Amino acid sequence: MSPPRPRHLHLNAFLMNAGHHDAAWRHPRTRPERVTDLRYFQHLALTAERGLLDSVFLADGLALGDRVRYNALGGFEPLTLLSALAAVTEHVGLIATVSTTFNAPFHTARKFASLDHLSGGRAGWNIVTSGSVEEAGNFGLDEHLEHRLRYDRAREFVDVATKLWDSWEDDAILLDRERGVYADTGKVRAIDHRGEHFAVRGPLNVPRAPQGYPLLVQAGSSEDGKEFAARYAEAVFTAQQTLADAQAFHKDLTSRLPRYGRTEDELLVLPGIAPVIGSTEAEARALEQELTDLQVPEYGLAQLSGMLGTDLTGLPLDGPLPELPDERDINGNKSRFTLVAELARRDGLTLRELIARLGAGRGHRVLAGTPEQIADELEEWFTEGAADGFNIMPPHLPGGLEDFVDHVVPILQRRGLFRTEYTGRTLREHYGLARPANRLAAP
Template sequence: MPAETQRRMHLNAFLMNAGHHDAAWRHPRTQPERVTDLCYFADLARTAERGKLDSIFFADGLVLGGTVQHNALGGFEPLTLLAALATATERIGLIATVSTTFNEPFPTARKFASLDHISGGRAGWNIVTSGSVAEARNFGRDDHLEHSLRYERAREFVDVATKLWDSWEDDAVLLDKKSGVFADTAKVRRIDHQGTHFDVQGPLNVPRSPQGYPLLVQAGSSEAGKEFAARYAEAVFTAQQTPADGHAFYNDLKSRLGRYGRDEGEVKILPGICPVIGPTEAEARTLEKELTDLQVPEYGLAQLSTMLGTDLTGLPLDGPLPELPEERDINGNKSRFTLVAELARRDGLTLRELIARLGGGRGHRVFAGTPEQIADTLEEWFTQGAADGFNVMPPHLPGGLEDFVDHVVPILQRRGLFRTEYTGHTLREHYRLPCPANRLTTAPVGA
């Protein structure tokens, strides 16, 4: 198969302060004192770029999530950070999380258009609806919006944002110094959106950016989340524990695309994997145990209570999960609730065992092994129709990312599963996706 058409996996590095394991900050291989040090994140971004990864990604919440007593929480606002990292890197994509529940379309569209210009076309937007009452209370609300209403608002939010990005045509800027015309005003237009949640006049006050739109990413796996992804997303971050689960999710989501006039290649599905890497399997298992042994049970119990929408405080750690509500009664992250509850029931886990199992990935798959074993499991998921690539979640930083880039990526490259060099400059080119057509372009006469 010619190199330009061969299917290759996509790899995104999901970076989180000292690493994804909730005890990573206590391990001697991490540097938690640097979580507000730009140079630290610039080094991480350059490491990911050295590995030719498609992108780096920063999650975000509008609350100090968890208890800062027991974890290195807080840090930079992601769009601000990525604007700085754009100047420290050349090729790697830059994906930031922004909530549609507690923001407005106009400033959000403006910020992403700005990042896309600053980075030369490497911006991506991870679209979330937010999931906690605590976030609502930082915005003057006593309660969180109901789940279906959050997605209704998100759909309109994205519709408005894309209209704003389309409010400048690609060739609107003329730069005709002689005549004194900077832009063709016939190609810069208001959007005059009037909807249920937003009234926005436009146009955007940033010219159309190199990619047209940032890469649109989504991470919800509830029914509403999957339908939203089928309609809008171009990359989907998801949490699946087994190849069978991954295959089922992959087929389910891809089967929904046709109703929106989309084909399977327009959406890349990237399950999360937290790879604990060692030169030997025994050394990888030892590192995994070291991290587990550093966990603070009170922190894990609080995190688990949030995931399950149930206060577990005071329950015996060596006992089972209590009776849980139904998914329909959860107003937070429905898909994560179901994944965690089913994991505990399927494997008969005590609270202590469940906390240990979730410490590295919070429901994403954790796999300890050699670089060859990590590459094997990625290849299995990729070739068996369970993934288009992976959202790589290093359990500890910087070493976990360095281990993946220096030891796993070369194996994938030798197997012909991953690029050896970047062939494009924009994030859309990395993901083999076209720039979207401008929907507001004036149709030529006679068309």
């Protein structure tokens, strides 16, 4: 019997315009004028592939808001961009955010099946329910759907999408030129779904994709979010500030899997980390301070107000947080509200200090140090049951990703913690996840 393969961590590059720090666009190491330049994103994707990363990921919001005055926000629709990146890369996975609140299952299933075919099996879907009234206003609504209702809709949405991906069997296409038969229509089926939120006949008008389904990713950490993840998600992007919190989240999430007939090896937990890298710790700290010094307080207050569901405009920056609502009264991102509120209370932060602390990661853990120090932190969380890998959020781009690929990845490889070559072709193979069976196929 051959020995088991060594367990390797998984690394996803979260790409965000000029970088994740809210002042990155003001720093001379960034190129904010290129955030609508395809070649810029091609360079980032090829950098991630050079580092043998599992995937790149694009977030997405469906509203712009006033904060664009102070930050390089907005940009490409993610599936459009990832289709262009598929043409210049061969291995790295391509994950896009699409909301279940402001889209339809048929369109979404079709787009992801198309991306999976175009990329040879590298598509992933970050499933979100959206979190702001500004987004609702762009789709004819005065208020955002209530939190639990959004998740009810999301569950049915994913059920419909997976049925549509299963509406073609793998061998449905016959290509029988002699008989004039392209497809076996006995293996292409309507799904005839009628539910509370959707009525979809089907079948999908795209044949079954190389991966069957795109990799299903989820990022909510509220109770509804964790239950949704336990049922559907194969990778979870999460924000945790401490090792103990990350261990508790990992244990809680995986403990929910058995009631959905799932096991721990079917779900990967990837906390976000924002690495500020320098050749010395002092150099890294100096870069972190440079970015902090470039922050615009008005932007930070607006972002913080959104996270906490409380208007902080006009409050003294060197004063404490005001009294906050209970999490149950938050209709946006409940888990991020709790994380930020607890961070401020635990460390006794003023508004100014909290804005600085959130600048690079919006609640994700920020690591400032040498490549060795960054690698040490990743190894500890990986080996101590807090993470199966990480969602890498470079504070500035492109240099932050280049620094990680060129200096941190080789250390992880020398320690036997990360791959030294791609051994699979599809995104599911990178993550060590099985291709889903077709649930609608005839026995």
